[in-house]
Amino acid sequence: MELPEYGAEVFAPAHPGQSERLEALGAACDPRTLADLTRWPLPPGARCLEIGAGTGSVTRRLAERHPEASFTVTDTDTRFLADLRHPAVRVVRHDVRDEDFPPGSFDLVVARSVLCHLPGRDLLPARMAAWLRPGGRLFVEDPTFLPAASSPDTVVRRLGEAVVTTLARTAGSDVAHWARSFPAPLRGLGLVDVGMRFHCPVLTATNAAGRAWALSLEELLPVMARTGVLSPEEGARAAAHVVRPGFTDVAHAMVAMWGARPAGPGEGGKPW
Template identity: 30%
Template sequence: MSKSQYVFTDSQYVKELERLQAIEQVFDLASRKRIQATGITVDWRCLEVGAGAGSVAQWMAAVVGENGKVVAVDLDTRFVANIQLPNVEVLEADIRHLSLENRSFDLVHARYVLIHIPDFQVALARMLDLLKPGGWIVIEEPDFSAARAITGEERACDSVNRVNRAILQMFADRNMDYALGVKLPATFQTLGLRQLSVENDVPLSNGGSGIATVMKMSTVQLAEKYIATGEATQDDIEQYCLFSEDRNAWAIYYATVGVTAQTAAS
């Protein structure tokens, strides 16, 4: 995935940092629980793919301790470049082409990364190649096909559903799968992995909630791309934002599918 493929590449620094930090506030707890389920402990070597604003990488660094190691990889490392921890290494690279000689990891984690990569199978294969025998992989990806307005003002609900169609079209136009998350378990099955565990979080959220706020921030930043699909207008964008602030309006903004599995022992 080149930077030009990533939909948030053109986002302003402050707005994108705020969006990434909002994602961390909403989703880090669930990510930590999934990672903890692998048995992560001191001395482990971990790879964080798509480091974002760095919260998960820093949390893992605290868990693995001074003799452990966390490598944080991202196409854009501007939000993690200032991490000053002796057991964290930050690399600006594309996971599909990442060359790490003599490195085998106990754990690889990625959240909301593969959905942005048309040939996500290549990225997933590379992550698995970097695991040692018996190593763990934790992948969390969205399923936007679950998105829909539930209750709210009729005009706003219609606009929310049009924006949702624009999101689906934007991904389709880029040869990306907007429902990737829900298809991950079947993908993992074909790879012969062990200890497969699947969670499907489909929160029903009202306006002002964490996920509604995250989606509002994303919609503001990606408004031009959504409008360019022909599925939504500027008025729809504005109505979507108002809906996401209305505490009496409820929607499923998207689902998150978390898949955890272990490679075969040697």
């Protein structure tokens, strides 16, 4: 039996509106992600990697802040990275599951909204940690829809449940429990300074998070109807509900975890 694959049925790069959806997600998530990443100054001449970069918004902003650093941005489909033109940025088509980088290649490795969608996700933090130089840092961030389960809004609760079920069935994603386990996936990898952060973007009918939510639903609702997760009528009512004036809620959380490879003797003794 063929396993479900993210991007094969839902959120495929070739689907209309994917670039707009990814830009909305970036607008909603980038400020918190960058606030975390800029807590740790990069060393001179740092080499950085962003996995599954989407439109490359995180790397674009990091490159502006760190003109002396170099950046490698990857995705299995790089069409949305075509406009990421910067002398310090290299775009590479790459699948984190089975394509390697040499050990000790990078001072910073970032993966946001990637691992939750991949089979074998439990093994990938160790794979990425091996690419760190001494003192280098691994930063992983993924969504969890568990906040929707506690919403006082019955429509949001139902939609959250439908999103979790649909992504699991059609893409093999875990947007319920994987990120909620952070930072446990980094334990036992020999990393230091292991930590985590939990952030719940507020959804409204007009902000970036709400726009990303609405664009995602546009693509998910037909699949939900076809698979019987949500009827077309229920889906239509839900789609109208989340864009009505005055709508406000929290449907998902973005959970980040990080850790650093210890610096050896003569390398500063601690992560940068």
